[in-house]
Amino acid sequence: MRAGPLSDRRVIEVLNRSFVSVYINNEDYYSKGGSAPPDERAELERIHQESYAKKLAMGTVRGFVLTPDGHAYEIVTGPMLATLERMVEHFKPTPGKPVVPPAPQSTPPPASADAVTLHLVSRGDDRGSWAQFPAENWIVLGREDWLRIVPAGDVEPGQTWEFDRDVSARILTYFYPQTENNNATIDRIQQHLLKAKVLTVKAGVVTARVDGFLRMQHVFYPGRTDAEPLGAEIVGVLTFTADQPPSLQLVTTQAQHGRRPFTVAVRTVPRMAR
Amino acid sequence: MLHQFRPRLTLLIVALVLPPVVATTWAKDTISDAKIVRWVEKTVAERQPPPEDKRFDEIGWAPDIRTAIKLAKEHNRPIFLYTVNGRINTGRC
Secondary structure: OOOOHHHOHHHHHHHHHHOEEEEEEHHHHHOOOOOOOHHHHHHHHHHHHHHHHOOOOOOOOEEEEEOOOOOEEEEOOOOHHHHHHHHHHHHOOOOOOOOOOOOOOOOOOOOOOOOEEEEEEEEEOOOOOOOOOOEEEEEEEOHHHHOOOOOOOOOOOOOEEEOOHHHHHHHHOOOOOOOOOOOOOHHHEEEEEEEEEEEEEEOOEEEEEEEEEEEEEEOOOOOOOOOEEEEEEEEEEEEEOOOOOOEEEEEEEEEEEOOEEEEEEEEEOOHHHO | OHHHHOHHHHHHHHHHHOOHHHHOOOOOOOOOHHHHHHHHHHHHHHOOOOHHHHHHHHOOEEOOHHHHHHHHHHHOOOEEEEEEOOEOOOOEO
């Protein structure tokens, strides 16, 4: 729905003008360790029970229309724009600006001042329902982590070293295209390596190239066991000065999951932007 | 960008099915030292989501159901509640 109706400017306009919009991740509300507090879970359960009572077309992935006092009224089953316009006609809200200002929905998680926050963008080299918009991840490396990917002491051009395997695994485990399964545990990784070589040292600033690869198994659908092989070639650039958080950029030069090529880019989020 | 490396696709596919030692040779010398910094910077920029992939962000989303109900009562508006498996905001869904 994100790539379809929720990217349609007419739908966006109706939602902003006449509705209060909210989305939730079911796992936050239904899983044991989910982040939704009890009263949030209770509200969703109430809406579900009301929907069952009204014999609406229930399911876990649904667009609900609730009354202005929060009761289940309808579930979007047909063309979304027409449904929303019909709801506007029924409820007759006073049109206006969005009651919540639009804002980026994929944002960096909280991190300490000396942490390195990486933003990863992954996209299947195809189109269709699984590649209409890219997938993103945010990876935070605390000081104790990034100290394990830069060498201690002075370095010279030509010097090489390997990134700590545990830290590089925490980055590379997200090197997979858009799939319904997003269980990104590092035990999927069979082989991986990120290796750096100093190119220049200028006024204390070290610039190093990074080369590496990844081999792992990744399942497309959750709960399945039919993992497909995934391989990626990676290059990048690591820039750092002594005892300061480094900047890391990585890109795939070749990457494939099963028969599906994909691309990944990782950049370091500037601390001012966090 | 991928087409520049098409000849290496065969190597990648072979490496996926051959013993692990093959994989360790993949990433050598794909781009020269002289070009690597600019190339990586350019490629990272090219792979950022364009605005048309971020129209979802143009909708004003309430942070949770309780807040949405509170705002809906205040503004006398119906609520659109979308329930989804996974993280629709990051595309990992």
